[in-house]
Amino acid sequence: MRFLPHDRDPSVLVVGAGYVGLCLGVLLAQRGLRVVAADVDRAHVERLRAGRCAIAEPGLDELLREGLASGRLTVAPDLSSAADCDVVLLTPGTPIDADGRLDSSQLEAACRDLAPRLRPGQLVVVKCTVPPGTTRTVVAPLLAGHGLRPGVDVGLAHCPERLAEGQAIEQLRELAVVVGGIDVASAEAASAFWRRHLGVPVHPVADADVAEAVKLASNWWIDHNIAMANELALFCDAFGIDVMEVVTAANTIPKGAGRMNVLLPSVGVGGSCLPKDPVMAVRAAADRGVELRTIVTGRAVNDAMPGHAARSLTDELRKLGTDPAGATVAVLGLAFKSDTGDLRRTPVAPFVECLRRAGCTVRLHDGLAEPERVRDLFGQEPEPSIDAALAGADAVAFLAGHREYRRLTAAGLRAATRAGCLVFDGRRYFTRDEISSLHDHDLRYRGIGR
Numbered sequence: 158m159r160f161l162p163h164d165r166d167p168s169v170l171v172v173g174a175g176y177v178g179l180c181l182g183v184l185l186a187q188r189g190l191r192v193v194a195a196d197v198d199r200a201h202v203e204r205l206r207a208g209r210c211a212i213a214e215p216g217l218d219e220l221l222r223e224g225l226a227s228g229r230l231t232v233a234p235d236l237s238s239a240a241d242c243d244v245v246l247l248t249p250g251t252p253i254d255a256d257g258r259l260d261s262s263q264l265e266a267a268c269r270d271l272a273p274r275l276r277p278g279q280l281v282v283v284k285c286t287v288p289p290g291t292t293r294t295v296v297a298p299l300l301a302g303h304g305l306r307p308g309v310d311v312g313l314a315h316c317p318e319r320l321a322e323g324q325a326i327e328q329l330r331e332l333a334v335v336v337g338g339i340d341v342a343s344a345e346a347a348s349a350f351w352r353r354h355l356g357v358p359v360h361p362v363a364d365a366d367v368a369e370a371v372k373l374a375s376n377w378w379i380d381h382n383i384a385m386a387n388e389l390a391l392f393c394d395a396f397g398i399d400v401m402e403v404v405t406a407a408n409t410i411p412k413g414a415g416r417m418n419v420l421l422p423s424v425g426v427g428g429s430c431l432p433k434d435p436v437m438a439v440r441a442a443a444d445r446g447v448e449l450r451t452i453v454t455g456r457a458v459n460d461a462m463p464g465h466a467a468r469s470l471t472d473e474l475r476k477l478g479t480d481p482a483g484a485t486v487a488v489l490g491l492a493f494k495s496d497t498g499d500l501r502r503t504p505v506a507p508f509v510e511c512l513r514r515a516g517c518t519v520r521l522h523d524g525l526a527e528p529e530r531v532r533d534l535f536g537q538e539p540e541p542s543i544d545a546a547l548a549g550a551d552a553v554a555f556l557a558g559h560r561e562y563r564r565l566t567a568a569g570l571r572a573a574t575r576a577g578c579l580v581f582d583g584r585r586y587f588t589r590d591e592i593s594s595l596h597d598h599d600l601r602y603r604g605i606g607r
């Protein structure tokens with residue numbers, strides 16, 4: 158293998174110890190590799206070195222501490238160890254600018270920093286989400302700046318990261334890695350690396366451009382599918398039928414290579430990827446004269462959901478004889494999805510804003526989100542406990558289905574809240590039995606499309 162050592166396990170440098178880089182780094186260290194996780198954010202590096210990471214991902218804290226204690230994982234504020242590593246994983250952020258274009262500044266800075274430290278025989282793998290052609294036309298020329306030729310002297314491949322937050326660690330242990338090299342030897346080395354050292358299958362594609370498109374296609378599909386589910390919820394609302402029953406039954410027919418798979422409606426779509434990656438695809442296509450209408454429509458539908466959900470809640474309060482102005486709403490779950498504390502572009506922020514405009518007093522709780530980040534985003538102190546959030550509330554809005562919220566019983570909710578309290582379901586997905594139990598306990602239920 159031209160770009161991997163023959164006689165020993167490779168050592169790894171992860172450039173960007175954020176969500177993706179850190180999860181990958183701790184897992185590779187657990188599997189026995191020496192890993193340096195480097196990041197330009199000094200405060201973040203110091204926190205990580207102390208065994209603390211502000212990323213709420215099940216299993217991550219333990220693996221971080223285990224890696225540091227074993228000595229296999231180290232955290233660095235720069236790339237000074239690059240020459241000692243055999244494999245470099247590039248995982249900086251790839252946001253979009255105001256026009257939706259890739260903002261490649263973090264990725265470019267990482268490449269400029271890395272280029273003078275590269276030595277022949279190393280393998281560089283880009284994990285970031287970028288438009289097709291970025292590895293070949295942006296990364297490769299920057300890495301070549303100091304005389305080494307990507308594809309000849311150093312390997313270069315694109316392997317998009319496809320993990321889902323909240324399940325990152327378990328998914329990284331199982332998901333097939335899509336591999337596209339800028340040449341055959343790079344692709345072979347990258348495939349061998351993931352197979353041997355992460356222990357996962359690989360799915361080779363023709364080249365790096367294809368691998369980059371695969372990731373955009375995935376998030377395009379997910380975002381659009383959720384948009385369909387969200388509009389289906391509005392449709393079901395109009396007919397007084399339960400969208401969950403419709404989705405479950407509809408998904409039983411075979412379609413394509415698997416089954417029909419309509420995803421679930423919710424308070425909205427957030428996080429660092431789904432609201433961004435499809436927009437990046439729209440802009441990249443537009444720059445080549447192609448108009449992508451499905452993405453634009455899906456984005457508009459999903460962006461409208463927080464407002465729609467907040468209006469559903471206040472309408473329901475009015476029906477129950479409670480004026481939203483002055484009503485107390487306990488919001489359980491502030492993160493953009495269940496079982497993560499990630500507040501990036503969470504749809505709960507615009508939802509809460511709508512409630513405040515309607516005059517509601519909002520109490521906030523999320524056991525996984527950093528209190529400091531909650532304060533920054535919502536301009537309000539989070540409640541210290543679920544009980545504190547619920548006490549005497551007129552409505553409880555479940556906007557994430559975190560494990561701790563799934564343990565709450567109808568009797569417990571009834572005891573903590575006001576008589577006839579409204580339970581609003583934005584992502585908790587109560588079962589029909591649970592909804593019956595809520596009614597039995599004199600609680601009212603309202604969901605998205607339910």
Ligand SMILES: NC(=O)c1ccc[n+]([C@@H]2O[C@H](COP(=O)([O-])OP(=O)(O)OC[C@H]3O[C@@H](n4cnc5c(N)ncnc54)[C@H](O)[C@@H]3O)[C@@H](O)[C@H]2O)c1
Pocket residue numbers: 172173174175176177178195196197198201248249250251263264266267268270284285286287318319320321322429430
């Ligand atoms: N978060 C996800 O769930 C997810 C899933 C799949 C793919 N991705 C993609 O993976 C990439 C990384 O995403 P993320 O969520 O981990 O981002 P992140 O913002 O959590 O982490 C990026 C890290 O890179 C660091 N960084 C920036 N420039 C650097 C440089 N020049 N040198 C060293 N470190 C640098 C930042 O300080 C930050 O800690 C993005 O392209 C993203 O679209 C993310």
